[in-house]
Amino acid sequence: MGIELSKHYVLAAGGTGGHMVPAAALAEELTRRGHRVALISDQRGVRFPGLFDGIQTHVLPAGRFQAKRPQGWPSAVREMLRGRAMARELYRTFKPAAVIGFGGYPAMPALLAAFADKIPTAVHEQNAVLGRVNRLVAGRVDAIATSYATTERLAVKHEGKVHLVGNPVRDAVLALRTRPYPLLEEDGIFRVLVTGGSQGASILSQVVPDGLAMLPITFRRRLQVTHQARIEDIDAVRAQYAEHQIPAELATYLPDMPEQLAWAHLVIARAGASTIAELTAAGRPAILVPLPGATDDHQTANAREITKAGGARTIPQPEFTAVELAKQMQKLGLDPVALENAATRAQSVGRPHAVRDLADLVESLDSPVSRLPVGKAAPHKEAFA
Structure with a gap:
């Protein structure tokens, strides 16, 4: 029209x-x-x-x-x-x-x-x-x-x-809808994208490296992480990943977000409106940690639809610990079929x-x-x- x-x-x-x-x-x-x-x-x-x-x-x-x-x-x-x-x-x-x-x-x-x-x-x-x-x-x-x-x-x-x-999302993100979920072989690289939105999120920087370090050694060795962090956190986060021997690329801003989403097997993120729209447009499973101080707790509300559909798991920030993250990662990441199903379910509410x-x-x-x-x-x- x-x-x-x-x-x-x-x-x-x-x-x-x-x-x-x-x-x-x-x-x-x-x-x-x-x-x-x-x-x-x-x-x-x-x-x-x-x-x-x-x-x-x-x-x-x-x-x-x-x-x-x-x-x-x-x-x-x-x-x-x-x-x-x-x-x-x-x-x-x-x-x-x-x-x-x-x-x-x-x-x-x-x-x-x-x-x-x-x-x-x-x-x-x-x-x-x-x-x-x-x-x-x-x-x-x-x-x-x-x-x-x-x-x-x-x-x-x-x-x-x-x-x-x-x-609405950018054309480059929408184009991912026609691309298949990235192949996840049993012993292949498992790519994780960590993003706190346009401003980053310190809680993700504090918890994610230690949570990934708690994964079984066979799983941990497969990880490849891209992590968007606040400028004041980035050096400490880089040091944590190095200490845990987890390959990770760090940035304060990801201008190529559509490409990052394209190859990600799992996204760990806040539940901002643009993040949810991009996850459901592209069809990417996620672990969501809503910002507790968001006005009217709108990030928790944003996460409900994709979570109910089975495309994401939501962890309230007070419960978002390294142990809980490792537990949820194993439930998702050790079953490639379940992960691909979650991607399909995320896309179903886009x-x-x-x-x-x-x-x-x-x-x-x-x-x-x-x-x-x-x-x-x-x-x-x-x-x-």
């Missing part, structure tokens, strides 16, 4: 990878359809390498409202209003057909400006819990795109404008057409003739395949 007339769209997203990656995927799809796209974010968002090459970008002020620091709210309001005024000025020349928010406070000025100018709007929620900014604007936007069949903190009164599309369906929804926002019926789950039934 598509609209022949070229249009302008504004995408507004907070500066974390969880917001920026799906926004970048949508920008790529809309551009491919002949539209022009502009991005509104903060300084972090516009610095993501390679995500928005060739896309017009704007950094606008956006106050952050912290519950524990109400004394900062007046300043946050002033910044938000200043950002809204700047967005309205942009809209006068760019003339967007719709404005799409991806969560995070930097998205708020763009949406407030769209409300003021009566521009059609939608928000996309990457997590299984509706985020704070998306909750604040849910009553005013025209559509709410979700990534999970069940989204917590979503008011019943807004369900009529909800569209289940999934969480929504490979997320970016297409989100783009269809976006194109429909200012076109009453092609607008989706209220409450329609998704533009294409195969989005749930």
